[in-house]
Amino acid sequence: MSIEVKNISYTYMAKTPFERKALENVTLTIEKGEFVAIIGHTGSGKSTLAEHLNGLLVPSTGEVCVDGVNLKGKGNDVRLAKHKVGIVFQYPEHQIFAETIYEDIAFGPRNSGKAEKEVEIQVRNAMQFVGLDYDLFAQRSPFQLSGGQMRRVAIAGVIAMEPDYLIMDEPSAGLDPVSRDAIFTQLMAVFKKRDIAVILITHSMEEAAQYADRLLVMSKGQIAIDGKTSEVFKEQRGTLQEVGLDVPESIKLTDLLCAKGLKIEGQALTKEQLVEYIKKAKGWS
Amino acid sequence: MLADITLGQYYPGTSFVHKLDPRTKILATMSFIVAVFLAVSATSYVILVSFVLGVIFLAKLPVILVVKSIKPLWIIILLTMCIHLLTGQGEVIWSWKFISVTKEGLSMGVMMSLRLVLLLIISSILTFTTSPIVLTDGIESLLKPFKRVGVPAHELAMMMTIALRFIPTLLEETDRIMKAQMARGAEFTGGNIIARAKNMLPILIPLFISAFRRADELAIAMESRCYRGGEGRTCMHELVYANRDILAATGIIVLILFIAFLKWGGELCAI
Numbered sequence: 112m113s114i115e116v117k118n119i120s121y122t123y124m125a126k127t128p129f130e131r132k133a134l135e136n137v138t139l140t141i142e143k144g145e146f147v148a149i150i151g152h153t154g155s156g157k158s159t160l161a162e163h164l165n166g167l168l169v170p171s172t173g174e175v176c177v178d179g180v181n182l183k184g185k186g187n188d189v190r191l192a193k194h195k196v197g198i199v200f201q202y203p204e205h206q207i208f209a210e211t212i213y214e215d216i217a218f219g220p221r222n223s224g225k226a227e228k229e230v231e232i233q234v235r236n237a238m239q240f241v242g243l244d245y246d247l248f249a250q251r252s253p254f255q256l257s258g259g260q261m262r263r264v265a266i267a268g269v270i271a272m273e274p275d276y277l278i279m280d281e282p283s284a285g286l287d288p289v290s291r292d293a294i295f296t297q298l299m300a301v302f303k304k305r306d307i308a309v310i311l312i313t314h315s316m317e318e319a320a321q322y323a324d325r326l327l328v329m330s331k332g333q334i335a336i337d338g339k340t341s342e343v344f345k346e347q348r349g350t351l352q353e354v355g356l357d358v359p360e361s362i363k364l365t366d367l368l369c370a371k372g373l374k375i376e377g378q379a380l381t382k383e384q385l386v387e388y389i390k391k392a393k394g395w396s
Numbered sequence: 397m398l399a400d401i402t403l404g405q406y407y408p409g410t411s412f413v414h415k416l417d418p419r420t421k422i423l424a425t426m427s428f429i430v431a432v433f434l435a436v437s438a439t440s441y442v443i444l445v446s447f448v449l450g451v452i453f454l455a456k457l458p459v460i461l462v463v464k465s466i467k468p469l470w471i472i473i474l475l476t477m478c479i480h481l482l483t484g485q486g487e488v489i490w491s492w493k494f495i496s497v498t499k500e501g502l503s504m505g506v507m508m509s510l511r512l513v514l515l516l517i518i519s520s521i522l523t524f525t526t527s528p529i530v531l532t533d534g535i536e537s538l539l540k541p542f543k544r545v546g547v548p549a550h551e552l553a554m555m556m557t558i559a560l561r562f563i564p565t566l567l568e569e570t571d572r573i574m575k576a577q578m579a580r581g582a583e584f585t586g587g588n589i590i591a592r593a594k595n596m597l598p599i600l601i602p603l604f605i606s607a608f609r610r611a612d613e614l615a616i617a618m619e620s621r622c623y624r625g626g627e628g629r630t631c632m633h634e635l636v637y638a639n640r641d642i643l644a645a646t647g648i649i650v651l652i653l654f655i656a657f658l659k660w661g662g663e664l665c666a667i
Contacts, residue, residue: 127461128408167575198579205569206576208601218598222581254605268580 550626
């Protein structure tokens with residue numbers, strides 16, 4: 112069970128003066144149960160790659176298969192395969208349209224032809240996942256909510272489709288730290304409970320380090336690095352810096368502390384880990 | 397899918413036509429439109445069509461791009477053609493049951509649809525070769541003399557600039573919303589007209605909301621940079637006529653005179 116991407120290339124606005132190559136010969140496989148972070152600069156092709164993973168964009172060359180079904184076709188199996196891949200776009204709250212929160216979240220499940228009973232259960236589950244109380248919110252208008260709450264409704268709208276592969280494009284952009292943490296906590300809960308693949312697209316190396324097991328670094332439409340998060344930080348620091356990225360702050364700080372003579376064992380992927388390591392090194396714990 | 401709409405999109409270049417002053421181009425386009433309505437004979441249409449082809453060549457525009465600009469209106473063009481074909485009076489050249497096509501109807505139909513095509517193409521050429529900003533600068537400058545009779549030239553131009561500026565943004569937004577809804581299994585094709593209209597709601601509502609939001613943000617951004625209308629505002633790029641504008645103006649005047657001569661020349665000679 113996996114998404115397979117074989118040698119895809121994509122060109123925006125082909126044959127006009129605005130022609131721009133967004134992806135060049137990208138190959139990768141994402142297995143169910145993986146938590147992958149795609150990281151790279153603006154314009155490196157992250158979002159374009161994501162839109163290929165469920166057939167919203169059709170590659171100029173190469174192919175994308177979800178659970179063995181090539182997304183290029185038109186049949187019913189292709190439609191079902193596409194439904195297995197959910198995408199939460201950047202600023203997903205901008206896609207909200209329905210009169211009530213219930214209706215908006217139910218849009219996806221209804222489109223996959225579920226019966227109303229089932230739809231309701233899925234909406235309930237999805238709302239629970241994103242931390243919105245069903246009885247309190249279901250019949251409210253989504254447009255009266257705060258930005259963070261609206262985003263949760265939009266995310267629930269994708270989660271309600273119960274995708275096997277969940278793509279999130281910058282889910283934390285423009286949110287305050289509290290909402291940001293809430294969204295990631297809920298995302299991890301979905302990830303752990305349903306054994307799905309999560310593909311997180313982000314600018315922030317800290318986010319990637321904290322949550323992802325595997326790191327895909329994109330640069331100029333190509334995959335520059337593909338590897339386990341901890342190994343990438345250990346072995347590919349040079350390549351990371353070459354494409355204008357760097358290791359997370361916690362690792363940089365570890366290096367500085369080591370240079371000052373503090374003996375820290377291990378790799379601190381998050382602030383919390385670093386605190387633990389420092390405590391250990393100082394013999395405080 | 398939405399990238400196919402080309403009307404009103406600038407095609408960058410450095411050709412003779414691109415470099416013309418926007419005022420020249422606007423006036424020339426308007427004159428050409430007058431010429432199209434003056435043209436009645438087949439000869440004048442041949443001249444008009446070759447003029448348009450000449451301009452396309454001069455502007456170094458890909459022909460496909462120009463042809464594509466007809467796409468949004470091709471149904472109307474076809475309809476015009478059919479109505480004239482079927483309702484013309486005169487010498488019958490082909491008939492089947494109650495349908496008959498007359499020679500007059502045919503020539504009228506061809507003429508009318510050719511007119512539409514020419515109008516569309518010439519105005520597309522204007523927008524292909526002139527960036528929206530320059531275009532509105534030109535319009536503002538042309539409207540200035542009418543300020544005394546109460547035409548708010550600057551405000552009109554500013555509204556147009558903003559509208560034009562937001563066409564691509566809204567298209568992009570539409571594209572994004574469509575993708576987001578498609579990712580949730582929405583389908584926009586198929587079904588009868590009512591079902592289709594209903595399918596459009598998940599796109600239209602977010603689009604309107606974002607348009608209002610953008611308008612709000614823009615208004616605040618403009619006010620916070622002390623925008624207060626056209627009073628005392630100066631231009632960063634002053635428009636200046638060059639020699640090539642005189643050349644182009646001569647060209648279009650000759651064209652108009654020629655077409656006018658073809659229409660009325662006979663009568664003039666008779667006098």
